[in-house]
Amino acid sequence: MDVILLDDVDKIGLRGDVVSVARGYARNFLFPRHLAEQATAERVAELRKRDAKRARHEASTADQAQAIAEQLRNTELRFEVKAGPTGALFGSVTPTNIADAIWEQKKIRVDRRKIDTDTIKRIGRYEVPIDLFQDVRVEVTALVVPEGGELPSDAELEAMEAAEIAEQKAAADPVAPDEEFEPGPAERAIESESDDFDTDIEVAAEEKEL
Numbered sequence: 001m002d003v004i005l006l007d008d009v010d011k012i013g014l015r016g017d018v019v020s021v022a023r024g025y026a027r028n029f030l031f032p033r034h035l036a037e038q039a040t041a042e043r044v045a046e047l048r049k050r051d052a053k054r055a056r057h058e059a060s061t062a063d064q065a066q067a068i069a070e071q072l073r074n075t076e077l078r079f080e081v082k083a084g085p086t087g088a089l090f091g092s093v094t095p096t097n098i099a100d101a102i103w104e105q106k107k108i109r110v111d112r113r114k115i116d117t118d119t120i121k122r123i124g125r126y127e128v129p130i131d132l133f134q135d136v137r138v139e140v141t142a143l144v145v146p147e148g149g150e151l152p153s154d155a156e157l158e159a160m161e162a163a164e165i166a167e168q169k170a171a172a173d174p175v176a177p178d179e180e181f182e183p184g185p186a187e188r189a190i191e192s193e194s195d196d197f198d199t200d201i202e203v204a205a206e207e208k209e210l
Helices: 023-030 041-055 062-072 095-106 154-172 185-209
Strands: 002-005 018-020 036-038 076-081 088-093 120-122 124-133 136-146
Touching: 002 023, 002 041, 023 036, 062 095, 062 124, 062 136, 076 088, 076 095, 088 136, 095 136, 120 124, 120 136
Parallel strands: 076 136
Antiparallel strands: 002 018, 002 036, 088 120, 124 136
16 A cells, blocks of 8 residues: 655655555554555645655755755754663664754755665764765764763764674574583482482392292
8 A cells, every 4th residue: 555654764765755565564563653644645745746845945956056065064963862871772863854954954955865874773973975966965964962961982982882782692692502411429329329229129120030
């Protein structure tokens, strides 16, 4: 079925995209999490009209793109997000989030599909390339910091990432088999008594047969 994404969804599309997905995936995952809505003809028409209006604010010539690049150069965007102790985000920063932040901070429309970065899932400092026009490319800085905090140093970020990798590796490794049990003196004594008992039974059985 066709749905309209209400947020960026990994490997599916960006917010505002009309995509075709399995009906069960939509009903069991996208709709309950408010990540999508059903693509009615009216809503699709509204989106097309909105996209056309926004496109008028984007660069349509190389000169316009160069002018926008000058405005964006050295821009620093800040995203405060919930993060765990190893720096992994409880969520993500997406190209749509970056496009929204550029509009809020600079009042410049950027096509989110021209933001050349993967979804950001860890705190850190990121240089985000944006293709404004053919042969016109600019980078903006995205600071992804823990909610209510500041960005740790590079050394701390590396240590946090290493800790997360170690946790993932430990979780993925199978549990080591128990070491072979080595009986102690008490166990050996019990085993010896058991052997003697078995021997007495065997002797008694032989005498009975005789």
